[in-house]
Amino acid sequence: MINRNGATRSVKTETHLSDGRLRLYRLAAVCLGVLCVLQVTLNISLRLAFYNRGNETVERDQLQTSYNTLTEERDQLQTSYKTLTEERDQLKPIYNILTKERDQLQTRYNTLTKERDQLQISYNTLTKERDQLQISYNTLTKERDQLQISYNTLTKERDQLQMDRDYLTSKFSNLKQTCPEGWQIKLESSWYFLSTETKSWKESRQDCLKRGADLVIINSDLEQEFLLSFNKRAWIGLTDSVTEGAWKWVDGTPLTIPSYWYSQQPDNGGDNPANGEEDCVELNTETWLPVKAWNDQSCLDNRYWICEKVV
Ligand SMILES: [Ca+2]
Ligand SMILES: [Ca+2]
Ligand SMILES: [Ca+2]
Structure with a gap:
């Protein structure tokens, strides 16, 4: 019993020592773990510190370069x-x-x-x-x-x-x-005589016949204009004394073209008995304009006259 007790006591003592060592071991393990954790933490911290420090250096260098x-x-x-x-x-x-x-x-x-x-x-x-x-x-x-x-x-x-x-x-x-005195020459080889007095148509023609000529016969415009240039109311050789209205020249030829009767002539005296029968033709340049200047007039009236002698 006593051994047993002693043994028991010895066992109890050994158990008590083992527990102390276990605790010590546990404490050491804990400390070691803490140390490991601290080491890891330190390493990480250092690593971060160095890393940050490296970045700052790079940034500083870049900033310096930029600057x-x-x-x-x-x-x-x-x-x-x-x-x-x-x-x-x-x-x-x-x-x-x-x-x-x-x-x-x-x-x-x-x-x-x-x-x-x-x-x-x-x-x-x-x-x-x-x-x-x-x-x-x-x-x-x-x-x-x-x-x-x-x-x-x-x-x-x-x-x-x-x-x-x-x-x-x-x-x-x-x-x-x-050229006889008083005659003037004109076209168609004719001589012309303008009287300086006035007589009836018949007496005028007799004067021309005495001169070896006759009252003028007008054959052309030129002759008509030439006679008008005498500017006298004068007998010409045209009459209808034989047959009323049948006008003939003194050489017996009937009146044809050209003729130069004034407007409304011949009128044989018109309706005025005082004019008498008008059977002889005068140039009337005193009152009418040429070249239409013929008028039948009473043969008994006195007028200048124009004789023509064809040479
Ligand atoms: Ca003539
Ligand atoms: Ca007449
Ligand atoms: Ca008349």
Whole structure:
């Protein structure tokens, strides 16, 4: 029993020692674990610290580099600014000169614009005047051409008249020496005598017969106009005394064309008995205009007379 107790006591003591060691071991293990945790934490912290510190260094270096770059750019910009300022100062006078020149050119441009407008107006006016002158020129050209035609016609007529005049002058000069006093020469180789007194138609014809002639027979416009130039109321050799209305010349030929009766003649005295029978013809140039100047008149009235002698 006692051994047992002693043994028991010994066992109890050994158990008590084992528990202390276990606790010590546990404490050591705990401490070791804590130390490990602390080591890990420290490592992580250091790692983070170093990592952050490395990043800051990189950022600082980058910032330093950027700063340096910006500084260089600023210096370059400063230099450029100075250069540009100098160039601006140099360009300023040139700009002022160019501005003045621009203003002068603007003024000159305005002046030239006004002159151009005035010239345009002048040009338009001149164009109108030119057109009017062209129209006048065309009109004058037509008139000139017509005048040229008229001139040519008149020249031909003048030449023909000169030939006629030369012919008649030649013929007149040949006959002039035998021309009785009071006679005048005219066309168709006839002599004409205009009386200076008045007589009846029958007495007038007798005077012409005494002169170796007869009362005038009018054969043409030219002869009619020539006789009218005497400007006398004078008998001519035309009568209807044989048969009323049958007009005959003194050589017996009937009246044909041409005839030069005045308006409403012959009227054989009309309805006025005081006029009597009108059977003889006069040229009446005192009251009526040529060339229609024939009037039948009473043969007993006194008139000048015209004799014609055909050579
Ligand atoms: Ca005649
Ligand atoms: Ca009659
Ligand atoms: Ca009459």
